Amino acid sequence: MIEQNEFSVRLLNWYDQTKRVLPWRDCPTPYRVWISEIMLQQTRVEAVIPYFNRFVSELPDVVALSKVDDDYLNKLWEGLGYYSRVRNLKKSAKIIVETFHGEIPNNIEDLESLPGIGNYTSGAILSIAYEQRFTAVDGNVLRVFARLMANRNNIKDPNEKKKVKKLVYSLLPIKRIGDFNQGLMEIGAKVCLPNGSPLCGICPLQDFCLSYQKKIVSEIPVKQIKKARKLEKKTVLIMSHKSLYAVEQRENKGLLAGLYQFPLLDGHFTLDEIQKQYHHALHIKKIDSAKHIFTHLEWHIEAYAMSFETTIGGYYWVDKNDIEHVYSIPNAFIKYKKMILGGAI
DNA sequence: AATACGGGGCA
DNA sequence: TGCCCAGTATT
Incomplete structure (x- = not known):
């Protein structure tokens, strides 16, 4: 007592x-x-x-x-x-x-x-x-x-x-x-x-x-057994037109709801598959992969950088300043954000 | 009762 | 790498 x-x-x-x-x-x-x-x-x-x-x-x-x-x-x-x-x-x-x-x-x-x-x-x-x-x-x-x-x-x-x-x-x-x-x-x-x-x-x-x-x-305390995280394959596309980059807004519910990201695909793809799908791109190249760990989830991210002669519908085309100061882009994408801001892409 | 939901710091 | 953090809402 x-x-x-x-x-x-x-x-x-x-x-x-x-x-x-x-x-x-x-x-x-x-x-x-x-x-x-x-x-x-x-x-x-x-x-x-x-x-x-x-x-x-x-x-x-x-x-x-x-x-x-x-x-x-x-x-x-x-x-x-x-x-x-x-x-x-x-x-x-x-x-x-x-x-x-x-x-x-x-x-x-x-x-x-x-x-x-x-x-x-x-x-x-x-x-x-x-x-x-x-x-x-x-x-x-x-x-x-x-x-x-x-x-x-x-x-x-x-x-x-x-x-x-x-x-x-x-x-x-x-x-x-x-x-x-x-x-x-x-x-x-x-x-x-x-x-x-x-x-x-x-x-x-x-x-x-x-x-x-x-x-x-x-x-003490006695800890419980935890479940393994689920793995998901993702592909990030860094699409650029002159000094602009494509971003999209995530849906309003669920993971990272309402935040912005670079165009994101489910699954991994070969350079060939990407080139076929984005045949009007001027230039496509594979860039660094990344891994992002959430509490319950693990993203294995591959990425391609591609440039275009014009902007493409369906995305916001924004400059570096907006990427840095206006759009909230979660840390899962921080590697690619830094590459863009640092001029590497 | 279990699961979804971020990200980082430290052993 | 795994654990857990001045938890809550949903299923």
């Missing part, structure tokens, strides 16, 4: 002394907390920082976000991944403006009615921005408590999550709920590490940790 007051005092003291300086901690308004929490879903703090600063600088409030141009919005998210997050952000902003009078909701029902806000994010916003009595149990906290309690169950199991939430709730201090929650996550990020050995020697929660006492820290 963990003593509530002792636990939170240890945690908050450690947090006060060692917490990282993060842009969203400067001025934790509901808007800034909301944006940061969405960006931080499945995404490391270090990766988020530059995106967060640019995003809130360009779109400082809910109204600005609700009215922003979609292509420009995608550009602000380019490279961050999980692009449905940014679509949901704008959808939510519209709802907030239209039905919540422009105020980020301060209750869990309205908050979780917004697309992109689930159980973790609602708790994070309510506790950090509004100082309300809610937990924010993320992957860090699940790991920390699996170790604290020497729990070998699968921490991804929703049932286990509920148990952890209940326990964390019982440990919440009277004041500083937001700092307490952030402190737990900070322990997970900087001390009770996900890979490699946790830094138990500097852990303020060491006295409470059953895994540490039993010397089984390295065995």
Whole structure:
């Protein structure tokens, strides 16, 4: 049994002394907390920082976000991944403006009615921005408590999550709920590490940790067996006419929805097959291949560069500046984007 | 209950 | 290479 007051005092003291300086901690308004929490879903703090600063600088409030141009919005998210997050952000902003009078909701029902806000994010916003009595149990906290309690169950199991939430709730201090929650996550990020050995020697929660006492820290959390990724063959076409290049927009749902790419074919093809299909091209040559790994998918990409005397219908023909600054092209295509911008094609 | 959904950093 | 990250929505 963990003593509530002792636990939170240890945690908050450690947090006060060692917490990282993060842009969203400067001025934790509901808007800034909301944006940061969405960006931080499945995404490391270090990766988020530059995106967060640019995003809130360009779109400082809910109204600005609700009215922003979609292509420009995608550009602000380019490279961050999980692009449905940014679509949901704008959808939510519209709802907030239209039905919540422009105020980020301060209750869990309205908050979780917004697309992109689930159980973790609602708790994070309510506790950090509004100082309300809610937990924010993320992957860090699940790991920390699996170790604290020497729990070998699968921490991804929703049932286990509920148990952890209940326990964390019982440990919440009277004041500083937001700092307490952030402190737990900070322990997970900087001390009770996900890979490699946790830094138990500097852990303020060491006295409470059953895994540490039993010397089984390295065995927890128990990880599950994962499925192999599916492999897909893709062919990228770098089509050019003078200083213009062809791009196309991906469909509005599914993988990389609504983002732009260089013309993309399913499957691999010989130079001969490509020449037959694009017989009106002035010149075609095979260029570097690439591999791109998604969480659940692996693209094996082959590529051809081809030039044309005129532009061809069905594509946007854009210059280098637009490729760099206007169209959001995800990182699966970064090799070819760099080749174009660097003048290699 | 399982799967889709990005990308990067580190052992 | 494999793991996992301040998760959510869909099937």
